[in-house]
Amino acid sequence: MKNIKDYNLDELKQELVNLEEKTFRAEQIFKWLYQDKVKSFDEMTNISLDLREKLKENYTMCNFNILKKQVSKDGTIKYLFDVLDGNAIETVLMSYHHGYSICVSSQIGCKMGCKFCASTGINFIRNLSSGEIVEQILAVEQDTKVRISNVVFMGIGEPLDNYDNVINAIHILNNQKGLNIGARHISISTSGLVPKIYKLAEENIPCTLSISLHATTNEKRSKMMPVNDAYPIEELIKACKSYIEKTNRRISFEYALAKENNDNLEDAKGLVKLLKGMLCHVNLIPINKIENGSFTKSSNEHIIEFRDYLNDHGIVATIRRELGSDIEAACGQLRRKNLKYKTK
Numbered sequence: 368m369k370n371i372k373d374y375n376l377d378e379l380k381q382e383l384v385n386l387e388e389k390t391f392r393a394e395q396i397f398k399w400l401y402q403d404k405v406k407s408f409d410e411m412t413n414i415s416l417d418l419r420e421k422l423k424e425n426y427t428m429c430n431f432n433i434l435k436k437q438v439s440k441d442g443t444i445k446y447l448f449d450v451l452d453g454n455a456i457e458t459v460l461m462s463y464h465h466g467y468s469i470c471v472s473s474q475i476g477c478k479m480g481c482k483f484c485a486s487t488g489i490n491f492i493r494n495l496s497s498g499e500i501v502e503q504i505l506a507v508e509q510d511t512k513v514r515i516s517n518v519v520f521m522g523i524g525e526p527l528d529n530y531d532n533v534i535n536a537i538h539i540l541n542n543q544k545g546l547n548i549g550a551r552h553i554s555i556s557t558s559g560l561v562p563k564i565y566k567l568a569e570e571n572i573p574c575t576l577s578i579s580l581h582a583t584t585n586e587k588r589s590k591m592m593p594v595n596d597a598y599p600i601e602e603l604i605k606a607c608k609s610y611i612e613k614t615n616r617r618i619s620f621e622y623a624l625a626k627e628n629n630d631n632l633e634d635a636k637g638l639v640k641l642l643k644g645m646l647c648h649v650n651l652i653p654i655n656k657i658e659n660g661s662f663t664k665s666s667n668e669h670i671i672e673f674r675d676y677l678n679d680h681g682i683v684a685t686i687r688r689e690l691g692s693d694i695e696a697a698c699g700q701l702r703r704k705n706l707k708y709k710t711k
């Protein structure tokens with residue numbers, strides 16, 4: 368059966384037409400799902416019993432079960448969700464002074480193989496559907512009763528490797544008759560799938576694009592991120608420049624600092640050279656050590672020096688606040704254990 372949350376509003380209208388129903392019913396259903404956040408068709412009380420039965424016959428609601436919930440000292444909450452097919456994914460809710468931000472997964476597992484990332488320890492299983500991406504937000508809002516204002520695609524998976532479902536999920540999130548999360552409050556993070564960056568530039572979705580850069584020479588970047596062999600730095604930067612030109616939007620470059628690997632003065636100089644003049648921002652992340660990983664965090668003083676060097680040389684750089692590291696909810700720590708959940 369199909370998941371009703373996989374459809375954006377226009378598609379849902381078409382589904383209703385196929386069921387020989389009026390299209391305004393789609394708007395009612397959409398409101399029940401995303402504003403009232405009901406968990407069953409029976410709760411949609413302004414819809415006739417007949418139609419509710421039809422809906423039940425044709426669609427599932429895909430309500431995730433919470434397998435595990437961990438709360439960090441800093442208030443960050445990590446969820447392990449049962450995605451109803453024996454698999455599980457992680458989602459993280461973070462609280463900032465400007466509101467609540469959620470870090471969603473886009474795939475079960477990841478194909479990218481970044482050496483410093485915990486998601487690399489698991490095999491790729493499958494893409495999440497649009498509805499499964501949206502459900503992470505719904506399930507967390509249902510559980511916590513907070514309103515989530517920002518969404519970042521920085522959980523498990525490579526969002527641009529699940530392009531269509533991610534874009535459709537954004538259309539569902541954006542809809543004012545639904546969750547009404549504006550594209551400007553959504554960030555897509557990519558390890559650098561160049562053709563998809565060009566494609567995204569054509570979408571007319573004003574979301575933030577984050578690029579996981581992490582190194583400034585191909586030799587170093589390829590050692591950290593095998594995807595660099597397919598799309599080396601020059602091609603990546605060219606795509607980023609084209610994206611900025613097309614969208615007039617600032618790109619955010621992620622740079623995880625690993626001690627004596629990519630954190631010396633040469634690296635800082637390399638970044639200045641690479642990014643000078645671009646409409647961009649650098650997000651420095653103290654690298655989080657993962658099980659069996661060889662990269663360790665640079666010292667705080669060193670990270671500050673690195674940031675200051677960039678700022679002094681015309682590159683806007685900030686250090687990302689670390690949230691949830693005590694519950695393995697920080698960047699790159701998502702899901703090594705428990706990914707495959709046995710329902711039986």
Ligand code: SAH
Nearest residue numbers: 484521525556557558579621654655698699
């Ligand atoms: N596949 C996407 C999104 C998921 S990772 C991407 O690569 O961008 C989200 C961010 O966390 C990326 O910038 C990623 O490089 C970073 N990251 C992964 N492992 C990390 C670690 N151990 N420490 C710090 N950041 C890490």
